Amino acid sequence: MKKNFYLLGLFVLCLFMADGVRGQVAPDSRKELNDLRQKSYQMRTVKSYRATITTEVFDEKGATLKPKYTRVSESVPPDRYRSTTTFVKDGAPQKQEAIFIGEKIYVRENGGAWKLEESKQTERVAISFTSAVKLVEETTLNGQPVRVYEEKGDSYSNGDFVSKYWFTIEGELLKSDQEIKKSNETSRTVTIYEYDANIKIEAPIK
Numbered sequence: 001m002k003k004n005f006y007l008l009g010l011f012v013l014c015l016f017m018a019d020g021v022r023g024q025v026a027p028d029s030r031k032e033l034n035d036l037r038q039k040s041y042q043m044r045t046v047k048s049y050r051a052t053i054t055t056e057v058f059d060e061k062g063a064t065l066k067p068k069y070t071r072v073s074e075s076v077p078p079d080r081y082r083s084t085t086t087f088v089k090d091g092a093p094q095k096q097e098a099i100f101i102g103e104k105i106y107v108r109e110n111g112g113a114w115k116l117e118e119s120k121q122t123e124r125v126a127i128s129f130t131s132a133v134k135l136v137e138e139t140t141l142n143g144q145p146v147r148v149y150e151e152k153g154d155s156y157s158n159g160d161f162v163s164k165y166w167f168t169i170e171g172e173l174l175k176s177d178q179e180i181k182k183s184n185e186t187s188r189t190v191t192i193y194e195y196d197a198n199i200k201i202e203a204p205i206k
Helices: 002-016 029-044
Strands: 049-058 064-076 080-089 092-101 104-109 115-117 130-141 144-154 160-168 173-181 186-195
Touching: 029 130, 029 144, 029 160, 029 173
Parallel strands: none
Antiparallel strands: 049 064, 049 186, 064 080, 080 092, 092 104, 104 115, 130 144, 144 160, 160 173, 173 186
């Protein structure tokens, strides 16, 4: 279980450290997207927010291959994170929770008792890929004006991908949508960001 939670920790830390002119293609679209990614990341380092990440996997005919996988991650700067993951394993619903406060990691499974895990150093994994970027459209999302960028490419080990990003005029990332196609399946991951100053994260045990 520890290994699973350390991997979960890596994912969460990377996640938080770590994120109207249809069809227009401009030479600097890739730079615009990279700049927006950096700006939105910097904004998330000083604002409390919630990211709801949903992943589904389909075969080439569109039939569901695996149960839906959902993770809700929350961040309260500078060093508090909470992650709740729900999925189905062997026909039974599963729930994994983790809270990171500074160097401390609290974990539990399926509503059991909280445990304090030892903190370990994690290494970032670099993923090589090539891509093409374009500004898809300027529209609104949840009543806010947004610019939508599309990125297509090949991440080599993970297969071909198509990603979309919804950024506000100020540079906040509101949504991302990524499809990865492999030889016999397609996975789709949708992430919704909510910025909420009222998020509180406390240690579950003393």
